[in-house]
Amino acid sequence: MKKTPLLPLVGTGLSGLVGSKFVEMFAKTYACTNLDLTVGVDITNESQVMKAVEKSPADVVIHFAAFTDATAAWRQTGDKNGLCYKVNVDGTRNIAKAAHAFGKHFIHLSTAFVFDGEKDTMYTEDDATNPVEWYGETKAMAEDIVQNTCSSWTIFRIDQPFRSDVFEKKPDTAHRLITGLTQGTLYPQFIDHWFSPTILEDFSRVLDWAVQDKPQGIFHATSGVKVSDFEYATMIKEALHIDGEIKQGKLAEYLHTINRPYQKNTAMSSEKLKSETNIAFTPLHQALEQLKMV
Numbered sequence: 001m002k003k004t005p006l007l008p009l010v011g012t013g014l015s016g017l018v019g020s021k022f023v024e025m026f027a028k029t030y031a032c033t034n035l036d037l038t039v040g041v042d043i044t045n046e047s048q049v050m051k052a053v054e055k056s057p058a059d060v061v062i063h064f065a066a067f068t069d070a071t072a073a074w075r076q077t078g079d080k081n082g083l084c085y086k087v088n089v090d091g092t093r094n095i096a097k098a099a100h101a102f103g104k105h106f107i108h109l110s111t112a113f114v115f116d117g118e119k120d121t122m123y124t125e126d127d128a129t130n131p132v133e134w135y136g137e138t139k140a141m142a143e144d145i146v147q148n149t150c151s152s153w154t155i156f157r158i159d160q161p162f163r164s165d166v167f168e169k170k171p172d173t174a175h176r177l178i179t180g181l182t183q184g185t186l187y188p189q190f191i192d193h194w195f196s197p198t199i200l201e202d203f204s205r206v207l208d209w210a211v212q213d214k215p216q217g218i219f220h221a222t223s224g225v226k227v228s229d230f231e232y233a234t235m236i237k238e239a240l241h242i243d244g245e246i247k248q249g250k251l252a253e254y255l256h257t258i259n260r261p262y263q264k265n266t267a268m269s270s271e272k273l274k275s276e277t278n279i280a281f282t283p284l285h286q287a288l289e290q291l292k293m294v
């Protein structure tokens with residue numbers, strides 16, 4: 001039988017928590033080129049990015065790379081020479097400019113941290129951004145750059161992503177909770193902080209759809225379920241039949257002990273995405289049952 005040739009795809013951050021799951025799941029569909037130092041590309045260097053994107057036969061650029069440590073980012077607040085700004089803002093500008101210059105569709109990864117977290121219900125794509133800390137601010141600036149630079153673009157905002165397998169380099173929230181539960185080291189879990197976890201196996205299918213269909217606009221890509229930290233930890237404990245008690249805590253009290261702002265609610269509705277794709281999204285409790293133990 002004749003083998004279907006792999007489709008070329010060029011991107012950044014394909015070795016990270018989110019990008020590597022997509023690469024692994026679609027290894028038989030795409031031949032991915034990751035623009036990183038191993039191929040002589042630092043995304044903060046405009047000419048390196050331009051040359052690499054020009055050379056690629058791909059018609060889509062997928063941009064995962066980011067400075068993702070929000071606490072380290074907070075220590076760089078306002079510093080445009082800091083790595084967070086350079087990677088998230090300058091890096092995104094370089095990749096977006098290159099995608100536009102060579103007529104490629106641009107897929108950009110963003111975050112719920114572009115919101116201030118003050119809304120009681122789930123954020124929709126129509127809500128205004130209003131970041132309260134530096135990581136979110138740089139990611140909001142990046143979103144503006146994408147919209148103002150590219151003629152063909154998709155932005156996906158994700159929240160607390162997790163994958164069923166263990167990503168050793170940077171364990172996701174779900175696996176950090178499993179470690180805490182099984183080792184009895186879990187901190188009290190907030191009952192007044194909410195989010196909507198993104199199931200990375202589902203999100204990878206969403207990315208495949210976006211590469212093929214090139215939808216225009218912003219999409220919230222989450223499980224669509226709003227949970228508190230306490231509810232989420234309890235769901236994981238029950239899904240994996242782990243013994244032990246989970247103590248309740250309060251973000252409001254924790255905030256008195258630190259000197260940085262924290263979004264109270266980053267839950268995002270995924271209704272727009274669900275209405276535009278034919279993807280069968282996994283119920284959150286079912287995805288949690290698939291989690292591999294650490």
Ligand SMILES: NC(=O)c1ccc[n+]([C@@H]2O[C@H](COP(=O)([O-])OP(=O)(O)OC[C@H]3O[C@@H](n4cnc5c(N)ncnc54)[C@H](OP(=O)(O)O)[C@@H]3O)[C@@H](O)[C@H]2O)c1
Pocket residue numbers: 012013014015016017018019035036037041042043044063064065066067068087091109110111112139158159160161170
């Ligand atoms: N993880 C989350 O909780 C979360 C939540 C919401 C949104 N997001 C967004 O999702 C995207 C992917 O996040 P992630 O968690 O997968 O990130 P990650 O695991 O921290 O990986 C970051 C990636 O960026 C690459 N990178 C960093 N600086 C670079 C540079 N100067 N040049 C080239 N590559 C560079 C890294 O390459 P090396 O490995 O070679 O350093 C790595 O592949 C990001 O845009 C992030 O903002 C993540």
